Amino acid sequence: APLAHARGHSPDESQSRARAWLAALLGGFTLLCLPLLLSDRESNYTFDETSYHLPAIRQIRDHWPALDLRRDSLSATAPGYQYALATVSLLTGADRLPLRLANLAVSLGVLLLLWRLWPAPAMPAAAFLAVAPLAGSNFFVKSASYVVTDNAALLTTAGTLGALLLLPAGAGLRRGSVLAAATVLIRQSGVWLVAPLGLRILADPRRLTLLAFLIPPLAILAWLVTSWGGLVPPVWRDLT
Numbered sequence: 001a002p003l004a005h006a007r008g009h010s011p012d013e014s015q016s017r018a019r020a021w022l023a024a025l026l027g028g029f030t031l032l033c034l035p036l037l038l039s040d041r042e043s044n045y046t047f048d049e050t051s052y053h054l055p056a057i058r059q060i061r062d063h064w065p066a067l068d069l070r071r072d073s074l075s076a077t078a079p080g081y082q083y084a085l086a087t088v089s090l091l092t093g094a095d096r097l098p099l100r101l102a103n104l105a106v107s108l109g110v111l112l113l114l115w116r117l118w119p120a121p122a123m124p125a126a127a128f129l130a131v132a133p134l135a136g137s138n139f140f141v142k143s144a145s146y147v148v149t150d151n152a153a154l155l156t157t158a159g160t161l162g163a164l165l166l167l168p169a170g171a172g173l174r175r176g177s178v179l180a181a182a183t184v185l186i187r188q189s190g191v192w193l194v195a196p197l198g199l200r201i202l203a204d205p206r207r208l209t210l211l212a213f214l215i216p217p218l219a220i221l222a223w224l225v226t227s228w229g230g231l232v233p234p235v236w237r238d239l240t
Contacts, residue, residue, distance in 0.1 A: 021124035022115055026108055029135040029144075033107070036145035037100050045146040048075070049096070053082060053147045058094045060086035069227035076236045078224055080185030081152040099147050107144030107151040110158060111135055117162045149186055156183040160193050164200045173200060173213045181216035184224070188231060191221050 052075035060072050060083055072079045085099055092098035111131055118127040134140050143150035156179045163175035176197055183190030194217055201210045230237050 018124040018127075021128045022112075025111060025115065025128055025131060025135060029108065029111060029141070030104070032136065032141050033104055033145045036142065037104060038097075043142075043146075045142050045148060049147045053085075053149070054094075054096060054099065056082040057086045057089060057099065057147070061089050061094055064090065069224065070234060073228065073233035074235075075149070076232055077149060077187045077189075078185050078220075080182065081149045084152075085147070096147070100145065103147050103151070104144050106155055107140070110140075110151055110155045113155065113158055113162065117158075117166065153183060153186045153190060156180075156186060157190060157193065161196065164196055169200070169204050169210075173197070173210060176200065177213040177216045181220045184217045184220040188221060188224055191217060193217060 056072055056074040056079055059074070060067060060079065064086055067079065067083055069079065072082070075082075085102060086094075088102050089099065092102065111134070114131045114134070115127055118130060140151065140154075160176045160179040160183060163172045163179060166172070167175065176193075180190070180193040180197055183193055194214060197214060197217070201207050201213060204210055225231060228234055228237070
């Protein structure tokens, strides 16, 4: 607000400008995604979508709310996001288009989260320029247009790091621990987030009492490894 007054803008005007820049970011990104999202053209993304992710979603949906890690892990990664989309499909149906739209919404959530984490809300143009390269990147747009796990993992990863770096110790560790666990359940490689979580704990004088925040992501990894008998689902381990 002080910066807004210094530039001759009232708080209401500044908020209106920020909303306009945010709408431009989210709207422009959506327009980039829609031609791919609505297309039937085949690509390596549609291969993963039709071979692994959609079958897993529909399989989980058939016996929801149960989750069988051995049988439901059709891709090389953990089935947490497929389970989430299977839950959504109870309302939307399990056809490809509504699931693609749900994945687009998750991808919009990544951009919105990064926008909210930007340290200078009184300068929405700067926030737009900071986030726009991701919104316009080929990889991010494709991952938003098809049912794949990349952007969901990016959302929980960014949320974990944002919580650990920007929130007070208590709230930051609580949210960071939960989001790190969610990341591991989407992609087991997300267990690397235990490192920044541990560093945040070590920086606190109460470190011994805070070690419990390491348990959720490590427990998820242990659950996966125990169920799979290794770090990847059995069918993928047998192929290597």
